[in-house]
């Protein structure tokens with residue numbers, strides 16, 4: 033005694049212990065114990081596998097062999113057959129199965145126990161020579177290729193040779209004689225290749241097969257697979273081996289084999305779904321050697337069995353409470369069940385079946401919620417490329433904003449707009465984008481840039497709009513004057529169709545069919561359940577009335593970040609913004625601001641209306657103002673161009689005379705026209721349009737150079753701007769409060785939240801707060817009503833974290849800007865990090881993730897915890913949120929839940945994911961601990 037149990041009969045194994053018995057084994061035990069028709073068998077544990085691999089010795093360990101022999105003896109008793117006995121031979125399958133399913137990683141050997149003698153016995157018993165040779169040839173090929181290291185293809189080509197010889201189209205057309213010849217050839221081939229006869233002792237066969245399965249766990253394919261899919265030892269350690277009595281689907285026309293789902297895995301429809309094949313065995317259905325039939329046909333062909341399958345379906349679902357994917361075999365009109373597991377479904381089917389199961393009383397709302405991984409919802413929210421499309425990748429950039437889009441290439445925003453106005457679908461292709469390009473974004477289906485990272489202007493704006501974007505696709509060389517681009521040696525012109533996939537970063541030539549997202553009724557139901565459970569509120573980052581409406585549609589409970597500068601980017605506003613920036617005097621600047629005010633006020637009013645009664649957090653101007661001007665390079669280029677133009681115009685005046693000398697004939701023909709043209713040019717020159725334009729460009733260039741900074745992101749931006757140009761913040765504050773006043777006047781409800789960016793000391797906050805107080809008084813007087821508001825700050829500077837207690841004296845709420853805070857914590861500039869060294873850091877394991885995508889819980893997260901503790905010491909009920917990009921990711925949301933944040937805010941398309949993740953965070957609270 034004292035030796036460990038390494039082998040469990042299906043009647044005794046614990047169906048819940050997948051770690052020990054593997055998924056397949058545990059379910060075989062479970063089904064057996066439920067009384068389902070599973071052929072008798074037993075499981076060799078994963079521990080036996082690990083111990084075998086540890087020992088690094090050929091041959092199974094004696095203890096294991098002993099336990100296997102005992103089980104075989106039991107199996108002989110249960111089945112009334114004999115392993116290796118010619119009289120009623122017992123045949124088994126040897127099947128692998130780890131705790132996690134690893135499709136196609138390890139193979140199954142069928143019909144083990146056949147040899148020349150038992151085959152002869154079985155022929156006598158069944159009087160079916162064809163059937164027996166069919167089994168035997170399968171065993172030789174399977175054992176040969178899996179356990180003896182021979183080539184599958186070699187067996188296949190021998191088999192094909194025989195099929196040709198016997199003029200058999202398919203394997204079923206081959207008669208007994210043909211199959212017998214196949215067996216002989218296979219046996220010969222195996223002997224020749226291995227130098228030994230094919231093992232005739234069934235225990236030798238069994239030992240070889242079990243060893244092969246064990247070894248496959250440590251094989252390269254399996255190891256790579258586990259690494260690729262991040263399957264850790266905790267999830268699956270070693271493979272179990274299942275030994276299962278053979279049942280035969282190839283015994284004739286009253287036999288079959290098939291696979292089925294308890295519900296349709298594509299649509300979720302509550303109906304048996306699957307395929308079967310008559311007179312076939314094992315993998316024949318999957319291998320596609322014949323076309324299987326849809327399961328509905330079985331209703332006609334074998335009505336009794338069909339009813340049994342229907343019953344099996346209900347039993348399985350009632351037991352597992354999840355959609356099952358199961359294997360069955362029919363042997364001479366008797367149904368056997370060979371495997372079951374949870375069915376893999378696409379997101380919409382998973383949601384539908386989960387909700388249906390709640391309605392059917394099978395599971396609770398909580399179980400339904402937990403069944404769906406939040407990130408899966410992404411599938412439902414963006415168009416995605418049809419996975420069945422057969423296409424070739426042209427180039428790859430960064431996956432900057434998810435979703436896929438096809439359209440004609442255009443190389444500037446104006447063209448994008450004009451072609452889109454004609455009803456064309458376009459993809460805006462730029463080296464990089466600027467605020468001036470914004471109308472192009474609205475017009476385009478998607479954006480492709482050759483430079484810039486995942487926070488480049490293109491990426492951020494596209495994400496905000498929920499449009500697909502591939503950025504930093506360096507393989508593309510763009511020539512926007514020639515209106516063409518060269519990608520991997522292919523020249524594409526304006527109007528050529530491309531497809532971009534912002535989920536993968538891939539770029540394709542031509543149009544790849546996409547599947548449109550469906551924001552289905554089921555999803556609404558599910559997310560409502562989620563909202564009832566989660567503690568965290570889910571807000572959206574949205575800047576314009578359009579995106580706010582979108583956020584509302586996705587179920588945002590408010591706006592956590594409205595970036596006011598985005599409202600400056602409209603085609604009719606940008607010139608005023610530029611005027612404001614170019615102004616030399618304060619008065620001039622105030623005049624420009626005066627004209628901007630109504631635009632902002634109207635936008636805010638619209639936003640308050642859409643979000644009536646919900647929180648709306650408005651951030652005052654943040655980016656360095658030079659971002660609203662063209663770059664010095666661009667301006668220089670334009671000035672040069674204009675100067676050229678002027679020279680050309682001057683040159684035109686001399687053209688007639690020159691021509692007269694050089695080619696009097698031509699001159700004569702065109703003299704009149706030339707004169708007319710020149711007259712036109714004279715008029716043009718008189719207007720001095722070019723001159724004025726050049727001058728204004730030069731003024732702008734001067735300003736651009738003046739504003740240029742070495743480190744703009746650490747320079748003159750955020751509250752620093754607000755303090756040096758108080759009139760800008762004053763205008764914005766007024767726009768917010770007047771919009772609120774008007775909204776309240778109209779009977780609406782709103783308490784706008786004014787948020788100051790880039791704050792590092794209380795003094796800065798005080799400074800801005802003074803304007804707010806003053807302007808509020810003024811607005812209240814003007815409107816003769818109370819205009820409530822809240823005042824708060826972004827926390828995105830390390831010093832602000834350290835001084836959170838102090839800031840909280842004035843700030844009524846704070847919001848973590850984790851994009852900047854991550855940069856500040858690491859002292860990495862995101863663009864440089866992502867372009868230059870982060871990939872290597874990730875590959876080498878120096879950093880596990882990209883902290884700009886996956887919130888760095890250990891560093892940035894810890895800083896946030898400390899900040900919250902200090903802030904709430906001053907103001908215990910303080911509202912605290914996160915509005916960085918990471919705020920939409922389930923892991924970050926889980927963390928935010930645990931550090932007791934009040935809300936997360938993310939881009940509108942991520943709102944549904946965040947809502948579900950907030951519920952998961954609450955439901956799985958116990959599984960997480962802060963360290």
Ligand code: ADP
Nearest residue numbers: 125127140276277278279314315359361370371
């Ligand atoms: P996989 O994990 O690749 O599905 P399985 O071990 O389930 O591998 O087996 C492969 C095929 O062989 C399946 O179609 C299965 O139904 C069939 N099979 C396995 N064991 C038996 C058996 N004892 N009797 C009949 N068919 C079997």
Ligand code: MG
Nearest residue numbers: 136139140315
């Ligand atoms: Mg398989």
Ligand code: MG
Nearest residue numbers: 056359370371
């Ligand atoms: Mg299987």
